[in-house]
Amino acid sequence: MPIPEEYEGRPHGMRGTLPLIGTLAIWMFRKLWRNRHKRHWLTLSEKFLADRLAAEYQEFLLSPTWDEAADLANLAAMCADHRARSKAALAAGEET
Secondary structure (H helix, E strand, O other): OOOOOOOOOOOOOOOOHHHHHHHHHHHHHHHHHHOOOOOOHHHOOHHHHHHHHHHHHHHHHHOOOHHHHHHHHHHHHHHHHHHHHHHHHHHOOOOO
16 A cells, blocks of 8 residues: 555654554454454444453553554454444444
């Protein structure tokens, strides 16, 4: 994926961001792959996911590692996906 034009050639600001995002994405995928035997997040309630996110944040504070950052990022993405799907279903007139 190309760098957005508004950031291309800037001497500061976004420098180093893409490698950071790439590293996080790799860790996120590793965590999802290791836990692929677990239930899919869409089968879990939004409250359960939010509670897990809060618990993972506490773990991250005790051990700020890439592994814990990946847990946080994955759970945040799951919460966002769950919410977006719920909103889309409501907009389409479906029950959630």
